[in-house]
Amino acid sequence: MANESGVLVVAEVAEGALAAISSEILGAARRLADELGQPVQAALLGQGVEPLAQGLVAAGADKVYVVDEPILAEYQSDAFVPAAEKVCREANPSIVLLGQTDIGRDLAPRLAFRLETAVAMDCLDLAISDSRLVMTRACYGGNANAQHTCNTMPQMATVRVKSQEPLAPDTSRQGEVSKVAADIDPSAVRTKITGRRKEEAEGIRLEDAEVIVGGGRGMGSTEAFQTLEELADLMKGAVGATRAACDMGWYPIPKQIGLTGKVVSPTLYIAVAISGASQHMAGLSGAKNIIAINKDPEAGIFRYCRYGIVGDWKTVVPPFLNKVRQLKAG
Amino acid sequence: MIHMICCVKQVPDPETPASQFKVDEATKKVLPVPGIDPVADEFAILGVEAALRIREAAGEAKITVLCLGPDAARDAVKKALAMGADEGIQLTDKAFEDGDSFATARALAAAIKKLEPFDLVLCGRQAPDWDVGVTPSVIAELLGLPCITVAREVKVSDGTLQVERVLLDGFETVEASLPAVVTVSNELGEPRYPQLRQIMAAAKKPVAVWSVADLGLDPSQVGVAGSLLSLDRLYVPVHEAKCEFIEGETMDEAAEKMAAKLREAKLI
Numbered sequence A: 001m002a003n004e005s006g007v008l009v010v011a012e013v014a015e016g017a018l019a020a021i022s023s024e025i026l027g028a029a030r031r032l033a034d035e036l037g038q039p040v041q042a043a044l045l046g047q048g049v050e051p052l053a054q055g056l057v058a059a060g061a062d063k064v065y066v067v068d069e070p071i072l073a074e075y076q077s078d079a080f081v082p083a084a085e086k087v088c089r090e091a092n093p094s095i096v097l098l099g100q101t102d103i104g105r106d107l108a109p110r111l112a113f114r115l116e117t118a119v120a121m122d123c124l125d126l127a128i129s130d131s132r133l134v135m136t137r138a139c140y141g142g143n144a145n146a147q148h149t150c151n152t153m154p155q156m157a158t159v160r161v162k163s164q165e166p167l168a169p170d171t172s173r174q175g176e177v178s179k180v181a182a183d184i185d186p187s188a189v190r191t192k193i194t195g196r197r198k199e200e201a202e203g204i205r206l207e208d209a210e211v212i213v214g215g216g217r218g219m220g221s222t223e224a225f226q227t228l229e230e231l232a233d234l235m236k237g238a239v240g241a242t243r244a245a246c247d248m249g250w251y252p253i254p255k256q257i258g259l260t261g262k263v264v265s266p267t268l269y270i271a272v273a274i275s276g277a278s279q280h281m282a283g284l285s286g287a288k289n290i291i292a293i294n295k296d297p298e299a300g301i302f303r304y305c306r307y308g309i310v311g312d313w314k315t316v317v318p319p320f321l322n323k324v325r326q327l328k329a330g
Numbered sequence B: 001m002i003h004m005i006c007c008v009k010q011v012p013d014p015e016t017p018a019s020q021f022k023v024d025e026a027t028k029k030v031l032p033v034p035g036i037d038p039v040a041d042e043f044a045i046l047g048v049e050a051a052l053r054i055r056e057a058a059g060e061a062k063i064t065v066l067c068l069g070p071d072a073a074r075d076a077v078k079k080a081l082a083m084g085a086d087e088g089i090q091l092t093d094k095a096f097e098d099g100d101s102f103a104t105a106r107a108l109a110a111a112i113k114k115l116e117p118f119d120l121v122l123c124g125r126q127a128p129d130w131d132v133g134v135t136p137s138v139i140a141e142l143l144g145l146p147c148i149t150v151a152r153e154v155k156v157s158d159g160t161l162q163v164e165r166v167l168l169d170g171f172e173t174v175e176a177s178l179p180a181v182v183t184v185s186n187e188l189g190e191p192r193y194p195q196l197r198q199i200m201a202a203a204k205k206p207v208a209v210w211s212v213a214d215l216g217l218d219p220s221q222v223g224v225a226g227s228l229l230s231l232d233r234l235y236v237p238v239h240e241a242k243c244e245f246i247e248g249e250t251m252d253e254a255a256e257k258m259a260a261k262l263r264e265a266k267l268i
Helices: A020-036 A050-058 A077-091 A102-114 A224-234 A243-247 A278-284 A300-304 A313-329 B042-058 B071-083 B101-114 B135-143 B196-202 B251-264
Strands: A007-010 A040-046 A063-068 A095-099 A119-129 A132-139 A144-150 A155-159 A176-179 A191-198 A211-215 A238-241 A268-272 A289-294 A307-310 B002-008 B061-068 B087-091 B120-124 B147-157 B160-167 B170-177 B180-184 B207-210 B229-235
Touching: A007 A020, A007 A077, A007 A102, A020 A040, A020 A095, A020 A119, A020 A155, A040 A050, A040 A077, A050 A063, A050 A176, A063 A077, A077 A102, A095 A102, A102 A119, A102 A155, A102 B101, A102 B135, A102 B147, A119 A144, A132 A155, A144 A155, A211 A224, A224 A238, A224 A313, A238 A243, A278 A300, A289 A300, A289 A313, A307 B251, A313 B251, B002 B042, B002 B071, B002 B135, B042 B061, B042 B071, B042 B120, B042 B147, B042 B180, B061 B071, B061 B101, B071 B087, B071 B196, B071 B207, B087 B101, B101 B135, B120 B135, B120 B147, B135 B147, B135 B180, B147 B170, B160 B180
Parallel strands: A007 A040, A007 A095, A040 A063, A063 A176, A095 A155, A119 A155, A211 A238, A211 A268, A268 A289, A289 A307, B002 B061, B002 B120, B061 B087, B087 B207, B120 B180, B147 B180
Antiparallel strands: A119 A132, A132 A144, A144 B229, A191 B170, B147 B160, B160 B170
């Protein structure tokens, strides 16, 4: 194909509504498309999703391609890959963007292969230079950044959650909605989902929390995390953990913050007994203020901190908690 | 007897302290750190662990370990063999070097094809060097197989594959028929630690070395020549370190000062 034009966003739906990542990527897509003088397109894939198309227009899309079919009721790559491929072939964009989410990280590599192009995963920054997309991503667990361009069309990237600013939704924006029939052969879906279990988060979700208390390898036990929960409750925040702490079984897997876990953007992150491995810090790129308590003055975490205390968390957190309680009461 | 192929990779030690991590921006390469040896990709090693668990449940199975990399990457193959894999294949050729995920997948898929018949390909969810996670999906595409990503449990019973996937907010169980490609995540649990006896035995297990020609590929299809994604720049990002250390006569005092600071900054 030639004459590619447009920045196409593969939107995501979560529990019947547009997922936040969709607006984030549309914000980036709008900026890139305006610079290129090209339209923003969106692919909306699922079952019963058509009513959400206007939401994508409000968030920045000029044209929404809707594939609304029962086979897309749940995400399965064998169904979503051909549906996304069909939309991409019809829209013929120069750039395709997805979120670095459960869906995006599974879908993007296979979609890229089908479109005979490559994809840069988990990008932090996207820019246009000489009409080409420059994709910046972290690698080596966040120790290095790599910049890529792609020699084939479309240029594809997945975008890290919370790395891009959404536009303010504008319900007066006009856009076209076009239905696409995917004609997916059910026998082409070689996997079957036999169960799905949501780990119910009590209280405030990590992704939404303004204050997060994180615990690392130095916590030492499941019980130790109760102290962090007490502190988080006091500040109407949430508790997260490093991969090391989750791997030890001290805290639930869905509470993991980092490269292979969640990306969070609290106003305040209190890092307790966390060394500051790059793979954990990758999940904190959106945190506005980080403070740390660690007994090792050389711990990498202090390189990211506004305030720090060098000391054993067991001797620091209890008086800190008391003082916070006192300040809150006053 | 089922045949499983585990793809492994040798990577710079991800535990390398950030302060010692350096790149050469001119050649766009990570510089080796004196005294810190490369290690086998931990996610890929968990793929080997998953294969061993399947073999234990089935009673018997053949496990081949496949590794693309220079001579030095032999250590990753040896580790998998010491854990219990049966034989190793190493893809070593100047032409394979510096490939993107797509070029690397092309080489691995050609090798896997050469190892037919096979039932299951196990890979790590993403290697801790480039942190990408594209190669396994592209291997699956090239071989026309389903790909189930980010597994914490992998089982095979009566020719059916059952995988528990890790999602951001929970877990999902997926079934597929074999052959298939599965990528494994750290939630699988600790890999076994080889005993000295097993390490000695691994030295006697066969490791074949295949070149581009052995795979029937042209050098232009692999490595940097076969790549679609170009690496234009590699650099170490700068973190502005302006940490104010809060001290006190006692830890209580420091902790209280910290709380007061946060209050002052309207953070609590």
